[in-house]
Amino acid sequence: MVAVDRETDQLMGSCFYHPRETHVSLGIMNAHPDWFGHGVARTLLEEVCRVADADGKPLRLVSSALNLDSYSLYTRAGFVPRSFFQDMVIEDVSRVPRPASGIRSAILDDLPGIVALEERVSGIRREKDWHYFLTDDHGWRVVVKEAGGTVNGVLASIDHAGSRLLGPGVMVEEETAQSLIANQLQTDRGGNPVFLVPATSKGLVQTMYSWGARNCELHVAQCRGEWVEPQGVVMPTFMPETS
Ligand SMILES: CC(C)(COP(=O)(O)OP(=O)(O)OC[C@H]1O[C@@H](n2cnc3c(N)ncnc32)[C@H](O)[C@@H]1OP(=O)(O)O)[C@@H](O)C(=O)NCCC(=O)NCCS
Secondary structure, eight states: OEEEOTTTOOEEEEEEEEEOSSOEEEEEEEEOGGGTTTTHHHHHHHHHHHHHHHHTOOEEEEEETTOHHHHHHHHHTTOEEEEEEEEEEOSOGGGSOOOOSSEEEOOGGGHHHHHHHHHHHHSOOOHHHHHHHHHOOSSEEEEEEEETTEEEEEEEEEEETTEEEEEEEEESSHHHHHHHHHHHHTSOOSSOOEEEEETTOHHHHHHHHHTTOEEEEEEEEEEESOOOOOSSEEEOOSSTTOO
């Protein structure tokens, strides 16, 4: 969605939103510096809120906790901060152990199990997104942990010049999250990817520190409307595909 000055045709701002089965996601939002503080972002956001309300769906996003402008924009519009994440990076992976067995690259047949797992852990459904991650050949890689025919964890990663990230991912247990992170970090993804760890997953955070992880930013998942408390580990990214 874009905001355009009717007199000059100048682009005043833009934002990305994505309706999904259970919710609407909001992605990158920006205003042109000439228009900062003039209500451009608030007006765009009001329009996206109308789309979500018309669909009767909650609106979700992951925003930087260090950006007071966007934090204020969203919380003024009725968003509630729900989960807090540490953006971590491990430059030297020599302390990352070999992951436990049972982890493999995901195939398209895993799609129903992945979608069901995300619904169980996060309360959201987005089959098309996972289909895209599984079939795209521009740098996405998806790994799963499976036990007895049930997917207990999934973690995607993207290796692209514009973005090197682990996530999105959902796992029933912290140990599964550790194994999936280790697997992704030990596969050459063209650099040191950033990944978001829930600050409340204490064991996972401590394990990442013991592997040499450093914090490089903080993010917060925000929701306007009904929020489902996660039942496991949720690893979003701060890109639009994630919330
Ligand atoms: C964040 C950004 C999109 C805001 O755009 P904007 O058009 O200047 O924002 P608005 O003028 O609509 O103002 C948003 C609201 O936040 C309020 N606000 C800003 N700072 C605030 C603060 N510290 N405390 C409380 N409210 C604050 C404003 O008063 C306004 O509310 P109001 O209209 O009810 O008075 C813009 O600064 C930007 O593009 N930044 C760079 C890109 C970015 O960081 N994007 C967000 C992450 S994806």
